[in-house]
Amino acid sequence: MKKYFLFLLTAIHSINFTEAQSLHDVIITEINYNSDSTVNSGNWIEIYNSTSNSINLVDWFVKNNNNDFYTIGPGVSLGAHSYLVLAENIFEFSSIFPSVTNVNGPMNFGFSNNNDNIRLYSSNSMLISSVAYADSGQWPKGADGNGRTLELLNYNGDQNDPLNWFDGCMFGSPGVAYTPCNPEIVFSEINYKSAPTMDAGDWVELYNVSQSAINLNQWSLKDGEDTDIYYLPNITLQPGDYRVLCQDIGKFVSRHATVGNINGPFGFGFSHKGEPIRLFDANGKLTFSVVYDNKSPWATTPDSGGYTLELSNIHGHMDDGTNWFAGCLEGSPGEVYDPNCGGNSAETISENVIHFNILNSLSSDFVVAEISGIKNYSSTQLSVYDLTGRKILSVPVSNSKTEINISALVDGIYFASLKADAIFLSEKFLKQ
Structure with missing residues (x-):
């Protein structure tokens, strides 16, 4: 009987919600602060539970720079490693994203189109996450009325570093993790x-x-x-x-x-x-x-x-x-x-003469780029493209012979393209 009682207590404890214990237990991962007027989902943010436990969000609140605030009501929790959208206007949001159901609101206030400081607090007023964004400097510009949103790049990185944000797919990816875009x-x-x-x-x-x-x-x-x-x-x-x-x-x-x-x-x-x-x-x-x-x-x-x-x-x-x-x-x-640029040679576009060849190595997993006439290797770009023009890989260049690892490429024809001193040269090679 005693063993059964202990098991029951353990089971009950395992399904209890926890409170956020520290900064970044829940983080702001996406921000829509200025929709395009033709596809207007209102202002909204996406938050993410980075812990392995469900978190009770009752009485948590969000503030902007004007100290407008929204308090999350009863019955709202955020599952482990799950997302939730907090929307300014539920009707506007759902008109663009009818299939997104993990949304809460309305907040009844928005965020500045220029700059703002969005802060998320727990029920005991602990600051959990904050982002001070802008539409200038190094912050991505596509989110400022051009149809895209701010997406957090590294969840463990600095949320106030503009280089840790990018403007993702058209209209955003609210309520789910970002995945590469599939535009038509x-x-x-x-x-x-x-x-x-x-x-x-x-x-x-x-x-x-x-x-x-x-x-x-x-x-x-x-x-x-x-x-x-x-x-x-x-x-x-x-x-x-x-x-x-x-x-x-x-x-x-x-x-x-x-x-x-x-x-x-x-x-x-x-x-x-x-x-x-x-x-x-x-x-x-x-x-x-x-x-x-x-x-x-x-x-x-x-x-x-x-x-x-x-x-x-x-x-x-x-x-x-x-x-x-x-x-x-x-x-x-x-x-x-066409990485070969129609066969244009360096001599037709520059007085500098740069020679570029691709040589086979002893191993089929490598080819060697042989380059001469480069004045500044640090500004030289060496890339490999497939026949559709898709860039497969880039290789740093530091001297006249650069080894390219092609072991991950499937057999076929590729172009190695060299960009140096405003000159673009390309050489075809075969992986087999």
Whole structure:
């Protein structure tokens, strides 16, 4: 009888809720502080229980910088390693996310579009989590009215470090862990400031990532200003197809006479200092956005240096400069990126002569990049691409011979591409 009684007490104890014991037991993992007006889910935050126990959230409360506060009511708990959304307006939130049921509110107050300090307290007024975000500096810009949200990168990192946040998928991922985005259509290449001697006007390339045809009739392109708008004609983008939208058809054709899958002119231009580029569907709802920049970590040669911004990973962070690279001289509009850049040689674009070869090694798991003529190895980029133009890996370069580990690659043809001193060279190799 005594053993049974002890077992019963243990079982009862195991299902009791616990109180948060310390800072970061529950953390703020996602913030929507400024929705796009066409897809408005209201302001909301996502919180996550980082412990292995359920936590009773009754009488916990949230504050903003104005000391507006919302107190969580009775019967609310947060399971171990689970998420909960706290929404400003339940109706607005559910209109965009009808399948998300782990939501609580309404808070009846929002967060600043400029900067705010969001704080989460336990029932005994212990500060559990706080984030002081902004729409300037190093904070991601896609969350400021451009359809994306702030997503926490490292749950164990500094919540107030802007580099520990990224703007995730369109409209966010409330109530669940972040997973890589699966957009249907993306901006795959951007030319925002041509070199003076290679002026094709501004242009942007669309790419249909999906498995279905997309009719673009009355879809619209905008930059950072709602008054700058271009309506697309009745065209259908087949799966895997590209379409270039041009600011000035005449200028574009003068530089890319063989590219026929183009539309325009859209009349307005893109800022060389960086800005949002947005795509809206025929119902006027935001579908996709990118906020580019002309400063590191974004490539700088597309800013009047003759190159374009090329998207590296269609499932990656769209507003992260490291997910874009300076492609070929004058770009590759209307087609898949070619690491060989149509066979352009270093001598045609620079007085510097750089030699680049890929050599087989004694092991099939490695190839060797042999490079000569480099002035500064620290600024040299060496990457491997597959035949679709997808970047597979990057390798640091420190001397004239660099070994590339290709053991993880499946058998096939690849390109090793070298970017050095504003020169882009590529060599094909076979993994077998």
